Amino acid sequence: MRRILTGSGITVMCACAVIPVCAEPSPGRLPDPDCAVVVPASPADVPAPDDVPESLAVAHRFATGAGVRVAVIDTGVTPHPRLPPVIPGGDLVVVGERREDEPPLPDGAVDDCDGHGTIVAGILAAHPSPDDGVVGVAPGVELISIRQTSSRRAAKTVGAGGSLASLTDAINLALDGGARVINISLVSCLPPGTADRVDTHDFDAALARAEEHGTVIVAAAGNKDERCPAGSTVLPAHRPTVVSVSSLDTARTIAEYSIDGPGPLLSAPGRVPLALSPDGVGFTVGLAESSGPREFEGTSFSAPVISGTAALLMELHPADSAAGIRARLVGAVDPATGAVDPAEAVTHLPADYRGIPHPVTVTAPVEPPDGVRARTGVTVTILLCAVGLMLTIRYTARFRLRRTGRHAGQ
Structure with missing residues (x-):
């Protein structure tokens, strides 16, 4: 899916700070004509239990992201039996009016009507199952969902949300919720020549706050289209941290x-090719559209692979700063394509490892007690005397033999 948000969207109408509570997995969302329709996966689409990607199988021998809290800033995450319990972290979407006879909506953070945030969360954190080979990059993480945009739930007079201001609020909500990794698969795109005219002071302050908290922010690079042409400034992806x-x-x-x-x-x-369904059960292979099924594709779905890998590294190196985790990621990539392999990342030895000072303990030799030293001296003296005596006897015998030989010759 190639969903790009513009940087000149609406201002935030409200930001709801939600006390972190876990949403129980849903038995399946009720059909909603307002929401995206997904194409269910067939049994042939689901990998067999022994088809777990080798990279993930190896990486999970070292870490699963356990104890690391990850925030997904997106269109909401529908609770799913294959996801960790979803912690609602806030809803920044102004929802459109609904009729009185319509059922009430769930908390916006756990309402993925667009079919995007749940896909991202599944790539990052799907739990393994003995019934298939589906597993996320970091299945042990704690998962926070923050709904920052929705093209289907938002009030038409307000828009989909997704402004730079709401993205700033979402980052701060994630930090308030204790996130150590923040995945942002929705971007704010500033076309060439417009970046200097946008006030990013509050946004940059939120990024600086994340750095101080040791939180790694991972963002989609953005997808080229008419709204986001080549040469655009993509936020937050183009910020140095x-x-x-x-x-x-x-x-x-x-x-x-x-x-x-x-x-x-x-x-x-x-x-x-296969994702957790935003309907709350099973799998999906894409969105159903009038032109036919549309598969999930774009930088939105590349970002959670790196977010999950960052969570694995944080479990292994809990004392590392955000800059330290970034350095570990960059140090382990394929130099030609920048590809990040989770197994390579968690087993990679930094190139400067030999240059890192390592403490070495040298034990001084222990002086022997005086009695041992005296006995050793006596023993050595006796041995030297014995050797000297043997040499003297041998020399004397050879001297006599030579004299005997001379007399016999005369």
Whole structure:
């Protein structure tokens, strides 16, 4: 899915700070004509239990992201049996009016009517199952959902949300909720020539606050289209403390739709053949549209691979700063494509490891007691005397033998 938000959207009408509570997995969302329709997966689409990606199988021997809290700033995350309990972290969408006979809506943070945030969360944190080979990059994390935009729930007179101001509020909500990793798969795109005219003071302050908290922010690099042409400034991806993630089209090529960023190149697959369904049960292979099924593809779905990998590294290196985790990610990438492999990342030894001072303890030799030293001296003296006596006897015998030989010759 290639969903890009403009940077000149509405201002935030309200920001709801929600006390973190866990939403129980839903048995399935009731049909809602306002929401996106997904294409259910067939049994043939679901990998067998022994088809878990090798990279994840290896990585999970070292870490699963346990104890690391990750915030997904997106269109909401529908609770799903294969996800960790979803913690509602806030809803920044002004919901449109509903008729009195319509059922009440769930908390906005756990209402993914757009079919986007749940896909992202599944890539990042799906739990394994003995029945199939589906698993997220970091299935042990704690998951916070913050709804920052929705093209289907928002009031038409207000818009979808997704302004730079609401993104700023969402980052602060995530930090208030204790997030150590923040995944942002929705971006604010400033076309060429417009970035200098946008006030980013509050936004940059939120990024600085994340850095102080040791929180890593991972964001989609953005997808080129008429609203976000090449050369655009993409926020937050183009900020120096943010990990920008491009999409891989193949194992060796970056997708043409990925917008180039000023920082280090990091990438992950952008095409998702199978995802957790935003209906709350089962799997999906795409969105049903009038033109036919549309698969999930874009930098939105590359970002959670890197967010999950950052969570694995945080579990292994809890004392690292945000800059330290970023350095570990960058140090382990494929130099040609920037591809991040979770197994490579968690087992990678930094290139400067040999240059890092390591304390070495040298134990001084222990002086022997005086009695031992005296006995040792006596023993050595006796041995030397014995050797000297043997040499004297041998020399004397050879001298006599020579004299005997001379007399015999005479």
